[in-house]
Amino acid sequence: MDNAMWAFGRVSGFASLALITVSVLLGILTRSGRPPPGIPRFSITLIHRNISLLATVFLFLHVGSLMLDSYAKLTVTDVVVPFLGAFKPFWQGLGTVAFDLVLALMVTGLLRQRIGQRTFRAVHWFSYAMWPIALAHAIGNGTNGTSKWFLVMAAGAGAAVGAGVAWRLSTNFLETAKARAGALR
Amino acid sequence: MSQILHIDWTKCDGRGLCTELLPTVLGRDDWGYPLAKYARGGDRTNVEIGPRDAQAARDAVSLCPKLALSLAPQ
Amino acid sequence: MTPQRAASVFAVQVWDGAASNQLFAAGTNATFDVHEQTFGPLSLETIGADFISVLEQSGLTGRGGAAFASWRKLAATDKGRGGALLGAKPVVIANGAEGEPLSFKDKTLLTHAPHLVIDGLLIAGRAVSASLLYIYTTPAAMASVQAAVAGRRDARKIKVTEAPETFISGEASAVVNSIVNGIALPLDKRRRLSESGVKGRPTLVLNVETLAHVALIARHGVGWFRSVGSERDPGTRLISVSGHCAAQVLEVEGDASLASILGRAGVDRSDVGAILVGGYHGQWVRPLDCTLSPSGAGGQVIRPGAGVLHVLSTGDCGLEATARILSYLAGESAKQCGPCMFGLPAMARVLNEIAYGAPDPSLVGELQRLGNLVGGRGACHHPDGALRLVASALETFSDDVQAHLSGSCTRTLRRIA
The missing domain is CATH 3.40.50.11540 (NADH-ubiquinone oxidoreductase 51kDa subunit)
Known part of the structure; x- marks a missing residue:
C-alpha cells in the first residue's frame, strides 16, 4: 500500500506538471486572439480552463497521496507553509509555493465574474511565476528529477513556454495587431 | 423572451469569442470589435438576443476574456 | 480654424435689444x-x-x-x-x-x-x-x-x-x-x-x-x-461666436434666426462661406435662412448644440477645415473604446486624403464605410458627434468634394497634388 501511494504521488505530480505546462501554453495562445486552424477561440479558452482544473485535480492527488505515504509523511503545515519540510526543505518548499499559487489561481479563476477583471488579472499574472517554480520543484525534489529523460523533457517544456512568452512580447502577437497599427499610423 | 446583450466598450478588447458564439448576431469590424448585425433603433451597444441565442449569449458573457458583456432582460 | 483654446476671449458683447440681456444684467465681474x-x-x-x-x-x-x-x-x-x-x-x-x-x-x-x-x-x-x-x-x-x-x-x-x-x-x-x-x-x-x-x-x-x-x-x-423666444424654444441662450469675425459671447432669444445673430455679431454676410453650428460635434450650414432651436422641422431649424457659431470665410475650404477638426477629435478620443480609438484616426486619415491628397474617387465611399463602423459604438457620443460633423461636411461641401476629387480646390484656388 505504501509503495502504491509513493508511486501514485510521483506519477500524479508528473501528470500535474505536464498539464500545467500545456495550460500555460494554451493561456498564451488564447490571449493572442488567434484560433488554431479548425478550433474556435472559445474552445481554446474552454480547453485552457478544463486542463487547468484537471491539473489541479492531479495536484491534489499528488499532495494527498504524499500526505498518506508513510515515507514522505507530508504534514498539513508542509502543504501550506513553504520551506519547513524535513526532507530537502528548499525544493519541497518550492512545491508548496507553487501549490499555494495554484490555489489562488483556481479560486480567482472560478470567481472571475464576482471579483472583477482587475483582481483576476493581477492574480493570474502569477501563472508565469508558478510554472517555473513548479518545474524547479520537480527537478530538485523528484526521484527522477535529475534523470536524463526528465531533464530532456523539462528542457523541451522550457523551450516551448519560452518561445510562447517571446511570441507574446512580439508586436505581432495580437490577431488584430496589424489592422490596429494601420488605423493609428 | 428576448434579452439585451450590453457591450461595455471601455472593457471590450475585440478578442472575438462572442462573435464566434453568436455568429448570426455579431460580426467583427476592421479592428476585431463586435459589430451588431441588426441594430434595433440604431443601438449597437445594447444588442437584442432572441430565445434561440440565449444559451450562446450566456456562454459569451461567461467566456469573454475582458468581462465586457452583460445580459439583462429586455 | 486651427483648433486652439479661446480661453482669453472674455469680450462680452451685450446686445441691447428687447429682453436679451438677462444673464449678464449685473454687468462684468459682478460681485x-x-x-x-x-x-x-x-x-x-x-x-x-x-x-x-x-x-x-x-x-x-x-x-x-x-x-x-x-x-x-x-x-x-x-x-x-x-x-x-x-x-x-x-x-x-x-x-x-x-x-x-x-x-x-x-x-x-x-x-x-x-x-x-x-x-x-x-x-x-x-x-x-x-x-x-x-x-x-x-x-x-x-x-x-x-x-x-x-x-x-x-x-x-x-x-x-x-x-x-x-x-x-x-x-x-x-x-x-x-x-x-x-x-x-x-x-x-x-x-x-x-x-x-x-x-x-x-x-x-x-x-x-x-x-x-x-x-x-x-x-x-x-x-x-x-416672454422671450418662441413656443418651441423659450428663453434666451448664450452663443460663442468666433472665426472670421470678432470673437464674442452673445445672448440671443430662443429660435433666433442665424442671419440676425450674425448681423448682431457684426459679420458681413457676403464674407461668409459657411457656418459651423454647435461646435466640433455640430454641423456645417451654408444658406443662412434658418433658426437656432433644439426642436423643429429640419431644413429651417438647426440645433444649436452648446451654442457655438463659427464663421468660415469665403476664402477658406470647408473640407480642409473639417479634416483638421476631425484629426483633432481623433486625438481627443479617450482611447477607451476600440471603434472610437481606431475608427476616428482612420476616418481622419481618409478625410485628410480627400482634402489634401491625390484625387481618388473611392475615398468618399471608404469614409462612409468607416463612419458606419464607428457610429453608436462607444461609452459616450464622441464618435457620433464626429460622424455628424463629417456627414454635414460631405453634404454642405458636396461641390468642394467633387472639386477635390477631380484635382482642384475651388475655394483656395489651388491645384491638389
Missing part, C-alpha cells in the same frame, strides 16, 4: 452685492420639489449641448432618490467644463456672473433634496468661482473642482468620474446617472448656463421666461 441689487434676493426656503413642475412649464432645455428638457432630469433624479427617508441623498453638479475649443460662453458666464450659477445650483439642490453640491469648472474660471463661493454664507457646502481641458471632460459620466476618481473619462452606462452616479447616489449634472436660467426662472417666474 454678490451687485448681483443681489440687480436680480433681487433669492428666497431659497420657498423652493421645494414642486419647483420641478415650474421648470416643466418654463420649457427650459439644457444649454450644454444635448438640449434635454431640464425638468425631466430633475424629476428622474428625484425619482432615483427612492423613499424619502431611506433613499440616498442626491448629488447636483454644475457642469462648467468647456473642452469644446470654439466655446467660451460658460467661462464667460462663470467669470462675470458666477452668483447666478450658484443660485441655480442651490435651487436645483433644494428641488431634489440634494446633500452634495459641486461646481465643476474650467480652469479659466476657477479663481472667480472660488471667490464667489467663498463670499457667500449659503454656498458653504458647495465644493469646487477643476475640469481638465480635454474635449470630453464635460461629458456627464466623465464629470462624475472626475469628481469621484479624478479621471475625467466617460464611463460605461448600464445605469443612468440619475439612479447611480457620485458614490452610487442619484446624480444630476446640469450645464452652468442652464442653472443660471433656473436662477432667473425661480425669481421671475415662468411667464417672464417664456
